[in-house]
Amino acid sequence: MPELRIAENEEKMAERAAEDIAAWIGDVLSRGERFFHWVLTGGNTPKKLYERLSRPPYDKSIPWSRVRVFWGDERFVPASDEASNVRAASEILLRKVAIPAENIFAPRTDFPGVEESAAQYEKDLKYLFHTIPRFHLVLLGLGEDGHIASLFPKSPHLTEEQRWVVPVKDAPKPPLERISLTLPLVNNAEQIMFLISGESKASVVKSALNQPIGKYPCQYVWPMAGTVIWWLDRAAYPGGELS
Ligand code: 6PG
DSSP states (O other): OOOEESSHHHHHHHHHHHOOOHHHHHHHHHHTOOOOOEOOOOSSTTHHHHHTTTTTTTHSOGGGGGGEEEEEEESSSSSSSTTTTTHHHHHTGGGGTTTTTGBBOOOOOOOHHHHHHHHHHHHEEEEEEESOOOSEEEEEOOOSSSTTTTBTTTTGGOOOOOOOOEESSSSSSSSEEEEEEOOOTTTSSSEEEEEEEEGGGHHHHHHHSSSSSSOOOGOOOOTTEEEEEEEETTTTTOOOOOO
């Protein structure tokens, strides 16, 4: 069972999650790690968090020069496309803080096909990490069908054990083509934080937490040696106590 943290509303959730992340970055860097390795999520839910981190105190208090960012998934669209997860995080947060360009590991989508894009991102990650990375933080959203990153229900990629990044060509959530980190990388993380808000997620949250593992990709998120926090607002988890 993940650790549930319930906030009154989306704004408060963004505020509290920002506090958590800033503290976690401080903890990791103060124990001697040279960089904080952080996987960002796409979609709409994290935008309020990214915006909050772009403002005081976090825009200056977080040592951004020691933060390296990656993406859990990206849509196979031009970097300038409104659907791009990299574009969203860059506009809302990364261009507003002093994170060096060399610390931003964005998937490239300027390839003829999504397969090449996924292969290149895996190559980039392997060049940096050599062995399977243990990210300090992986942010995830939750789809109404229980998907995480671009790993959708019944996808063969849910049981992928070798590849770090896979191409997705039939996403039920447009855009159709995406690249996604695989579960071995997600589950090797030290901390995984879901950001879930809105009434539309209440049903999948209730089912995923109460039904046996299998139907929902979010149920496959279980780090070997790490923690999983689900940040939810009251609309997504009507039964919860407030944090
Ligand atoms: C994406 C995301 C995806 C997202 C969920 C929730 O690229 O679409 O990575 O996994 O996190 O679909 O999306 P919302 O936050 O917009 O509800």
